Amino acid sequence: MPRKIRTTPRKLPQQDRSKVTVDAIMTATARILTEEGYDKASTNRIAELAGVSIGSLYQYFPNKEALVASLVADHTNEMVELIQSKLNDLFDVAPEVAIPELVKAVIAAHAVNPMLHKVLDEEVPRVGRLKQVGNAEEQIKAMLRGYLERWGDCIKPQNLDLTVFILGRSVESLCHAAVIECPELLSDGQLEQEITNLLLSYLLEKT
Amino acid sequence: MPRKIRTTPRKLPQQDRSKVTVDAIMTATARILTEEGYDKASTNRIAELAGVSIGSLYQYFPNKEALVASLVADHTNEMVELIQSKLNDLFDVAPEVAIPELVKAVIAAHAVNPMLHKVLDEEVPRVGRLKQVGNAEEQIKAMLRGYLERWGDCIKPQNLDLTVFILGRSVESLCHAAVIECPELLSDGQLEQEITNLLLSYLLEKT
Amino acid sequence: MPRKIRTTPRKLPQQDRSKVTVDAIMTATARILTEEGYDKASTNRIAELAGVSIGSLYQYFPNKEALVASLVADHTNEMVELIQSKLNDLFDVAPEVAIPELVKAVIAAHAVNPMLHKVLDEEVPRVGRLKQVGNAEEQIKAMLRGYLERWGDCIKPQNLDLTVFILGRSVESLCHAAVIECPELLSDGQLEQEITNLLLSYLLEKT
Amino acid sequence: MPRKIRTTPRKLPQQDRSKVTVDAIMTATARILTEEGYDKASTNRIAELAGVSIGSLYQYFPNKEALVASLVADHTNEMVELIQSKLNDLFDVAPEVAIPELVKAVIAAHAVNPMLHKVLDEEVPRVGRLKQVGNAEEQIKAMLRGYLERWGDCIKPQNLDLTVFILGRSVESLCHAAVIECPELLSDGQLEQEITNLLLSYLLEKT
DNA sequence: CATGAATGAGTCTTCATTCAT
DNA sequence: CATGAATGAAGACTCATTCAT
Numbered sequence: 001m002p003r004k005i006r007t008t009p010r011k012l013p014q015q016d017r018s019k020v021t022v023d024a025i026m027t028a029t030a031r032i033l034t035e036e037g038y039d040k041a042s043t044n045r046i047a048e049l050a051g052v053s054i055g056s057l058y059q060y061f062p063n064k065e066a067l068v069a070s071l072v073a074d075h076t077n078e079m080v081e082l083i084q085s086k087l088n089d090l091f092d093v094a095p096e097v098a099i100p101e102l103v104k105a106v107i108a109a110h111a112v113n114p115m116l117h118k119v120l121d122e123e124v125p126r127v128g129r130l131k132q133v134g135n136a137e138e139q140i141k142a143m144l145r146g147y148l149e150r151w152g153d154c155i156k157p158q159n160l161d162l163t164v165f166i167l168g169r170s171v172e173s174l175c176h177a178a179v180i181e182c183p184e185l186l187s188d189g190q191l192e193q194e195i196t197n198l199l200l201s202y203l204l205e206k207t
Numbered sequence: 208m209p210r211k212i213r214t215t216p217r218k219l220p221q222q223d224r225s226k227v228t229v230d231a232i233m234t235a236t237a238r239i240l241t242e243e244g245y246d247k248a249s250t251n252r253i254a255e256l257a258g259v260s261i262g263s264l265y266q267y268f269p270n271k272e273a274l275v276a277s278l279v280a281d282h283t284n285e286m287v288e289l290i291q292s293k294l295n296d297l298f299d300v301a302p303e304v305a306i307p308e309l310v311k312a313v314i315a316a317h318a319v320n321p322m323l324h325k326v327l328d329e330e331v332p333r334v335g336r337l338k339q340v341g342n343a344e345e346q347i348k349a350m351l352r353g354y355l356e357r358w359g360d361c362i363k364p365q366n367l368d369l370t371v372f373i374l375g376r377s378v379e380s381l382c383h384a385a386v387i388e389c390p391e392l393l394s395d396g397q398l399e400q401e402i403t404n405l406l407l408s409y410l411l412e413k414t
Numbered sequence: 415m416p417r418k419i420r421t422t423p424r425k426l427p428q429q430d431r432s433k434v435t436v437d438a439i440m441t442a443t444a445r446i447l448t449e450e451g452y453d454k455a456s457t458n459r460i461a462e463l464a465g466v467s468i469g470s471l472y473q474y475f476p477n478k479e480a481l482v483a484s485l486v487a488d489h490t491n492e493m494v495e496l497i498q499s500k501l502n503d504l505f506d507v508a509p510e511v512a513i514p515e516l517v518k519a520v521i522a523a524h525a526v527n528p529m530l531h532k533v534l535d536e537e538v539p540r541v542g543r544l545k546q547v548g549n550a551e552e553q554i555k556a557m558l559r560g561y562l563e564r565w566g567d568c569i570k571p572q573n574l575d576l577t578v579f580i581l582g583r584s585v586e587s588l589c590h591a592a593v594i595e596c597p598e599l600l601s602d603g604q605l606e607q608e609i610t611n612l613l614l615s616y617l618l619e620k621t
Numbered sequence: 622m623p624r625k626i627r628t629t630p631r632k633l634p635q636q637d638r639s640k641v642t643v644d645a646i647m648t649a650t651a652r653i654l655t656e657e658g659y660d661k662a663s664t665n666r667i668a669e670l671a672g673v674s675i676g677s678l679y680q681y682f683p684n685k686e687a688l689v690a691s692l693v694a695d696h697t698n699e700m701v702e703l704i705q706s707k708l709n710d711l712f713d714v715a716p717e718v719a720i721p722e723l724v725k726a727v728i729a730a731h732a733v734n735p736m737l738h739k740v741l742d743e744e745v746p747r748v749g750r751l752k753q754v755g756n757a758e759e760q761i762k763a764m765l766r767g768y769l770e771r772w773g774d775c776i777k778p779q780n781l782d783l784t785v786f787i788l789g790r791s792v793e794s795l796c797h798a799a800v801i802e803c804p805e806l807l808s809d810g811q812l813e814q815e816i817t818n819l820l821l822s823y824l825l826e827k828t
Numbered sequence: 829c830a831t832g833a834a835t836g837a838g839t840c841t842t843c844a845t846t847c848a849t
Numbered sequence: 850c851a852t853g854a855a856t857g858a859a860g861a862c863t864c865a866t867t868c869a870t
Contacts, residue, residue: 015831017870039332042860053835056339058862060339124331125246156408162401165389168380170405173380174373198377201363201408244861249843260852261845271844431829435635456864467831467864478865485705536747539660576815580795581805585821587794588787596786608783612791615777615822638849638854663839674856680842 007069010062014081021062022078024050029071034115038123071133072120079109080136087143095151095203100196106171107192110179118180119175141168167199175199231257236278241322245330248275278338279327283350285318287343292352295404302358302410307403308358314399317386325387336410348375374406381405432469438464440504443485448529457481486547488532492530493523494550501557509565516612520585521606524593532594553611555582569617581613588612631683635663643681644828645671651693655736659744663686693741700738701757709762716772716824721817727792728813731800739801762789776824781797788820795819 009022028050032041037045043064047054059066060090086105090098110117148155174195178186185191225392240249242262250271254261268274297305317324352371355362364370381402385393392398419495447456461468469562475481480594500519504512524531530549562569570576592600599605630643651755653662664685671737680687707726711719731738737771765786769776778784795816799807 003312015346021833041864044860051841053863054862056834062862064861122333140306157401157404159401162392163383165392165398166405169384170377171382174376177372177376183371185369190366191369191372191838192399194364194373196365197364198373198405201412202405205408205412251843252846254853262847262852265845265850266850447847457866458864460834469831469868470829472866473829478759540743571815571818573811573815574814576806579798579806579812580815580819582792583795583798588790589784591703591790599783599786604780605783605786608778608780608787611778612787612819612823619822619826642854664841665839675841675855676843676856681852685840 007066009066009070010060010063010175012056015125018060019057021050021052024052025057025060025067025121028052028073030113033114033119033124038119038125041068047205065137068124069132069172072124075113075116076132076136077119078112080140082112083110083140087140087147091141091147091150095154095200098147099203103171103192103196103199106175107179107186110175114179114183117176121176125145137168143170156205157203163203167203170199171195225267227264228257228259228374231259232264232267232274233278233281234273235255237320237323240326240331241320245264245326273346275331279331282320282323282327283340283343285319285346287364289316289319290347292351294347294354298354301411302361302407305407306410307399310399313382314386314393317371318384321386321390324383326381327384344375351375363412370410373409378402378408426522427585432474435464435466435470438466439471439481440485440488443481444527444530447485447533447538448527449461452533453614470511482538484507486538489527489534490547490550491532492526494496494554495524497528497554501554501561505561505564509568509614513562513617517585517589517606520589521593521600524589526599528593532559537588551582558582570619571617576615584613585609629683630686630691631679631681639681641826642671642673642677645673646681646688647677647692647695647762650733652739654692654745655734655742656672659740659746662689665682691744693745695742696734696737697754697757699733701761704761705735705764708761708768712768712771716775716821719768720820720824721813723794724796724813724817724820728800728807735800735804738797756788758789763793765789777826778824784824785824787823791820793817 025046028046029041032046043057044054046067047057050057057067061070061084083105085104086101090101093101134204141164144167145160148160148163148167155163157166178191178195182191232253235253236248237258239253252265253274254264256379257264264274268277290309290312293308300308341395346365348371351374352367354369355370355374359367360369364373385398389398431471433595435503439460442460443455446460456516457471460481461471466470471481475484495549497516497519500515507515555578558581559574561583562574564576571580592605592609596605646667649667650662651669653670664678665675667688668678671678678688682691704723704726707722711722714722763784765788766781769781769784771790773781776784778787799812799816803812
């Protein structure tokens with residue numbers, strides 16, 4: 001079992017000056033990550049690009065992992081909130097209408113900062129990230145489950161655990177791939193429509 | 208643009224001794240990767256575990272990236288061959304039967320060495336990997352497309368490019384997640400069945 | 415030759431508030447030193463534990479060395495005063511009685527704050543300490559010399575310089591070791607008695 | 622409880638080349654320690670002065686502590702061996718003759734490399750050193766005890782444990798101080814004579 | 829005077845890679 | 850070809866100290 005290291009920020013910025021500093025650090029981290037990749041993202045480089053001394057960086061983040069974790073948390077939250085709020089609005093909306101909306105929302109969430117999302121997903125070590133991302137996933141899964149229970153009578157699949165898994169994974173991975181790899185197919189709504197079709201067929205149609 | 212690094216093995220092992228050495232190195236790499244993770248996989252450690260001098264390692268691999276790329280290629284090929292051969296056998300089989308078989312094959316492919324697959328997917332830097340993996344993906348997509356063309360009359364979706372995308376991504380990501388995260392749901396065939404349902408609904412059912 | 419650093423307090427506390435601050439800093443330093451060791455004693459930690467800002471710390475001490483030196487001076491003084499006052503009282507007392515008393519006093523001095531004494535002795539860099547400690551030693555040596563001159567007729571050794579050296583070092587190092595390493599042998603007076611024996615044999619007996 | 626870190630050399634030099642390297646590192650460490658003090662002794666500086674890359678240093682010593690520990694061990698052994706061999710020769714020699722010889726030996730031991738000894742004693746963090754030094758001390762104490770038992774009939778003090786403590790500490794600290802602080806008093810044998818007197822008075826004379 | 833944010837030189841250490849033997 | 854000693858750029862992180870507010 002690997003030694004635990006704290007991944008929470010060391011102290012919260014209280015004065016305005018500090019807030020600016022922390023922001024600069026986070027922004028610089030995001031920029032280097034997206035523009036140059038994870039292994040160019042040394043703490044010294046980050047500090048430099050942030051126009052801040054390396055000491056200041058460590059005043060707010062106990063270690064590199066915490067810094068990245070913080071960025072992951074921020075970005076994940078931003079995405080999750082989009083989806084959750086939409087999911088909330090859709091609770092009483094029938095699947096025929098809700099699913100297209102959900103797909104739209106998930107795509108929108110991935111479009112918030114696609115490059116950052118890609119790097120965070122592909123290059124950043126999973127260690128320690130799991131908590132933040134895992135949490136988010138659980139929350140969404142829970143909402144999805146709630147929705148499916150609410151509309152259980154109208155849908156074909158019976159085992160809700162499996163359905164949540166299938167549904168969740170599919171939207172996520174398809175929207176992710178769509179945004180990252182086929183943005184051109186997204187602009188005219190074709191791909192979005194097709195993803196919707198996949199999900200609706202699964203949920204609604206009779207064999 | 209990063210300096211180009213050769214990622215192909217420096218020379219093909221021609222004598223038996225060489226083959227043994229290369230094998231030992233690859234095996235050691237795989238073991239360290241699965242048992243200890245990417246950041247414990249230093250070239251010196253790999254050489255040591257392989258029972259080979261660090262100098263010998265560099266005799267066969269020009270750099271670390273090439274070594275890892277080689278492992279990725281091997282592993283990807285192993286998986287891809289399984290799927291391709293099945294896809295080949297299924298060319299003339301109707302979707303109702305072919306899709307369940309395909310799902311079975313993709314799951315089997317992911318089960319070849321799940322731990323290694325997980326590490327390769329999550330921890331290993333993407334940099335030089337894309338070529339190998341991309342190739343494999345393209346090949347499978349092509350076969351999938353061929354199949355869909357062959358059975359185009361029987362299936363609902365009309366835009367084959369989109370369908371290949373949807374189908375390919377879905378099977379891959381669902382089977383991947385299934386093997387990595389829910390092996391227990393796989394053993395009794397439930398999850399497999401549900402993945403099949405998703406795909407068949409999409410391909411076959413009328414709205 | 416290293417750049418000279420001032421090791422005297424920057425200003426003497428004149429207001430009460432200042433005195434309280436300085437006290438808090440010194441106490442915090444002593445606590446961290448004894449409880450966590452020298453390398454945990456960063457100025458920031460000290461200030462924090464003292465409930466004082468790092469800026470304030472530097473208001474009263476020009477640098478870390480001065481802070482530690484101050485602590486050393488205080489502690490040394492405390493010890494030295496104990497011994498000096500006893501030595502003063504014993505000036506007219508014959509060795510047979512004075513030596514046991516001296517041993518008792520030196521042990522008592524080392525028992526004032528043994529943990530702090532140990533840390534100061536073992537872990538704290540010698541650099542700027544010598545002055546304070548050296549002074550103290552000189553004063554005690556001088557008094558010891560005075561005493562030996564006063565009772566020169568009764569004692570065996572003739573070269574007083576040497577005798578002071580032997581006597582001073584012996585008591586100091588034996589009492590030090592006794593307090594630090596064998597406190598259990600001190601409680602029943604055995605070790606104290608034996609140290610006394612050593613010194614009295616040396617001073618008084620005929621060969 | 623502080624985390625344990627290995628303090629033993631990482632690998633023993635087997636080729637001649639390596640031996641030279643290790644020697645250079647040790648020598649450089651000793652030089653910097655004696656000429657500039659412990660806090661100038663950074664691993665990079667040591668490597669540089671040794672004319673060796675920092676990587677080579679870490680090939681043989683897992684960390685700085687191990688390097689210093691190694692030096693301490695070497696130096697301690699050198700001293701201890703001198704004393705032990707003399708102590709061995711003196712086992713059957715009566716105190717009147719043995720004690721002066723012992724004093725001579727301890728002084729000689731401290732004169733092996735006085736500057737290094739001083740630094741090692743005063744500046745080097747105690748952590749991790751204890752094992753080597755402690756061992757040495759125990760060995761010498763054991764031999765001393767053996768000697769005192771052998772000549773128990775001739776000596777005054779009865780509690781051998783205490784006697785070993787008193788004797789051991791006194792010689793050590795007096796000889797140490799003599800070599801470090803009063804080398805001039807040593808050259809003409811006066812101080813040596815006086816130390817001998819102290820010990821002989823204690824051991825032999827009747828009250 | 830107090831505060832605490834900011835500084836940055838300097839520390840230990842790792843690891844991919846080379847090259848003399 | 851094999852070996853493994855040697856390399857050194859580079860990275861994460863600390864901490865005494867300063868200075869604007």
